[in-house]
Amino acid sequence: MWNWCHSATIIKVFSIFVSISIPFCAAVEALNVALLRNVTAKYTCGDFGDEIYYNHTEALWSASERVQKTCSAGDYPASNMVDGSVETYWQSASRSLLYADPLLGDENLDTIIEIDLLQEFLLEKLIITMADSKRPNHISVSKSVNGRDWAAFAYKVSIETECLAYFGVKLSSLPTDGDDYVCSSYGQSMANRNEQVVFDFSHFSEPVWKRGKFLRLQFYEMHLTLGISGNKFQHYTVSELKVFARCTCNDLNNQCVRNNITDRYECICGGNTEGDFCERCLPLHNQQPYEAGQHCEACQCYGHTDLCTYNETVANLGLSLNMAGSYSGGGVCINCLHETSGINCETCEEYYYRPAGVAQNDSHPCLPCDCAVEGIAMNPVSKQIGDCVVNNDSPLPINHLNRLMQPGDCFCKQYVDGRRCDQCLPSYYNLTVENPHGCQECQCYLPGVENGDNICDSQTGECRCKSRVAGFLCDECTHTYYNLQQSNPQGNWCYSRLLDWSLLAVSGDVMFISLSSNTTLLIDSVVMVPQEFITGDGVDVSPSALSECDLSTRSTAKVLSNTCEDYIFSTSLSYYGEGRPCDCNITGSFSATCVQRGGACECKPGVTGRTCDMCTPGFFNYTSNGCQPCNCAGINKSCDIITGKCNCSPTTEGFYCERCIKDFWSWSLVVARLVNVTLKDQ
Template identity: 25%
Template sequence: MRGIGRGLGVLLLLQLALASDPCYDAAQRPRYCLPEPADLAAGRPIRASATCGRPPQRVCSFRHPGDPSSRQCRLCDGVDPAAAHPAAYLTDAGGEATCWQSGPGANASLTLALGGRFELLYVALRFCSPRPHSMALYKSTDHGHSWTPLQFFSARCPRVYGLPPASAVAKATEHEALCTAAQTDPTPLVGGLVAFMPLAGRPSARVFENSPVLQDWVTATDLRVAFDRRHRALGLRDREASYGVSDLQVGGRCRCHGHAARCGAAGPGGAPQCQCRHNTAGPECETCRAFYCDRPWQRGTPSDAHECVACECHGHSHRCRFNLELYKLSGRKSGGVCLNCRHHTAGRHCHYCQPGFKRDLSRPITSRRACKACQCHPIGAIGTMCNQTTGQCQCKMGVTGLTCNRCAQGFQQSRTAHIPCIRCPVWYPRTPLCALPPGTECRTHCNPSHGRVHMNLRKYCKKDYVLRAQLLAMVESGEWWKFTASVLAGYRQG
């Protein structure tokens, strides 16, 4: 009973796992799926262009969000862990309890390598200093080789970044960075937040899965935050003021194109690997699996998972390729072309027999023996090809039979392979044999003997046929006599 109970438990867990598969419904039909969002910055190293404490220096900040008189100054020492403010504090588990300080200076930047290609959902910075007067957010899609602006924040956009302040995103410019004065006020003096959502306000965000422009817009491998100007007149001297950020969060998910619900172990180079479903493959499920290319690859959408479909090769091939023209001609239903058909099959779907073979209609097309050799006669047939359905070989003139193995009526066998059957000099329709003019038959073959025939070896070898027959009856028919004979034995043929 314990074994049965354990088996039922395993079966139940398996059924629950199948039922909870986010990429398939309870009937195992494919459906749209996405990986769970995660904080892409958590625990990852960040490179800062400037960090206080080397050499030790005095930095000041505020203790109260709304009280400028709550200024406090401390010594930042990079050697002393209790007095250091490294960039690692931006993504550690300490949250607002730990803080990175840039140290005195007009500009500073933070660079985060995400470790792969991700789709960004939001970027948020919690400050332990007054928020910057001007800052910019950039992304890279080629691991830091080039950078594209995502958003500019400034109280004076035209003067600092040469852009007009914008509050609405136009359809034609939804893939371009805007400049906004929002979230640039210095208050609160501590704990202020700057957040950016790449899809917020974008006209095509509601149809994101059908917008390649926005899909590229939110894709990134690296992020950079550039602090370009501080607020002045806050009671802090330039040599004591610094940028301070207590927490950096980057919300995003693996880029799996709607074909995976989980990101597995890191792939080549440490990049995350999507656990692809819907018969897709690749680090980002960006292509179809081998042999599953009967339709073109497409990104999954909430209305259609666009599952990759296997080619129809009837079990005679394990390789195929996609042909766009055939796909269009089929009404966008099938574009797969099977490669290297086996078992003597041929065709786009390995659905008919190759030349020299015919269909064995007693077996299904999926059988390894669905095609069998035509067996066309090497002399009587024009070639080795035969009709796929009937098996009829293509015969030479005067030759007949399924395999072209005998002369047709009105023809007799010749002595040349080029023209194996020649027309009879005289032919009677009711007789399947050729007939020679009266009185010439026997003279062309032999001299009849009126007595007993003695066959020696010399005569035997010169004859085409040597038979032993018994005459049973003889009937006169005009100038001819009709004999009925029974062949008792055949000694030589051909």
């Protein structure tokens, strides 16, 4: 049992186990790694045929007391030296036969024993236990990594001066490097039998010197029992050959155990290493390159992989973050999970982001960007289209609207807004993939829209009109209203009023009148109101009623107050002297009845007038089914009441005024605006 000390403990940081140096000692038992290994010997009793011999213990007996024995091939095999039993032993051929074999190559070399340990070990002790024979005068021990090329590294001699005299080496008890040797004397008298010869390397600190896989033991100068005539007593017997060693386990923790399946010794690795000999770092501990005798350092992968590798370039550039929060080492995380990526799995994959407040070591830190494809632009950092702000703890960017972006915000086109880039900016509409700016600008006619803002429906582009204003772009007045213009001092609204008139002539049922307005008008209808309805002459009515129900400023089509309704009813009754018949037109109305106040009949679609006797402006073909819409494309929606042909502006033509005349362009079915083209001589 040998003691060895090292430094290691384990702490847990972000679910990753990290080694920190704290001293502790552990006991490591050197194992007999020669047990049951393949061993050969030159030569074994019986290799040259049956051989007669005597035991060494009988050398001092009388001839009559001695028991002659015979050995055949296989009686005392070399494997007996490593079978773990002291009861069995290997026996060499007699000395005369050994000297007669030229393969040994040295007249003083008696025996060569070789053993294959199957793997490299750190040698601690080599113990040779003799059986019924004396030890050799000299022993040399060589080692090899391939079983072919040998290097002597340890010697035993009977007296110290024989190191130099016999082997040509200096007396040495401690190697200085991996190629050095040791030579020492037995330090004890030769025993007749059962002597142990010990090579002790346990106090040597040079690990390279102690490494060995193949061992060769060479015995020199066998003791001549009974002199030249004692050949039958002259042979070696070895009961046990033990090689105590520790596994070559990275020089950290050199404990190992034997695998009963592979019959090899496997290291119990320490220092975050693995492998048969702890010759590499654990998969997640490659922040620094592997170095024997050094703990492997864990990579910082935030728990999103169990594999990293060392990259020297990354280390030189200082790109890898270690567990202590410093850019030291070259660990590169491999196969990052949970939609993460980067050298340390520190960021999200393309098209994913980490929400604010979510830690990098969260089990699932990344969510999909979910950007709307119609409105996205290129991420200036990743150069990807459809990517979003990742939140890799770098400063957050400013977007195209000069607003600080948040994790998950998408990068929008010029006229697009919203976290997903799925909304048009105010005053823009019609978000499409094809539009490089995302949305079109609203074309509202500002005098006709609420608050004077160019804001329209984000899908259709239809503008939000003021009261009394109509049209897709709020660029026309509703029916019975006029005067929509920028310069109107009264809120740019449309107005309706009764115009003053004078009677010019009467011809039968036809009256010719003159209007007091000098403005060119398109007249929907002319309503002639008796004077009494304006002044209240002949009717007992309060002044407030006259003011509230002034027909020159109020529309009788709106909901009227009770006072106003009573005034109109009384005035009408006074004017006519009696109730008036409904006279609903049977072609244009649904029934012959009308409302009591005002006498309005219930008209069919597209029909107007109190009695439902005409088409509404913008309709034609007065029939029992009502009137059809003109469907004129231009601003003027009126058409011929019989044929339905639209009344076109001077620059349009077609049945519905649906196209420009020659030399004019820029027709729009929405706004019906035409731009004159001046053709110049070329």
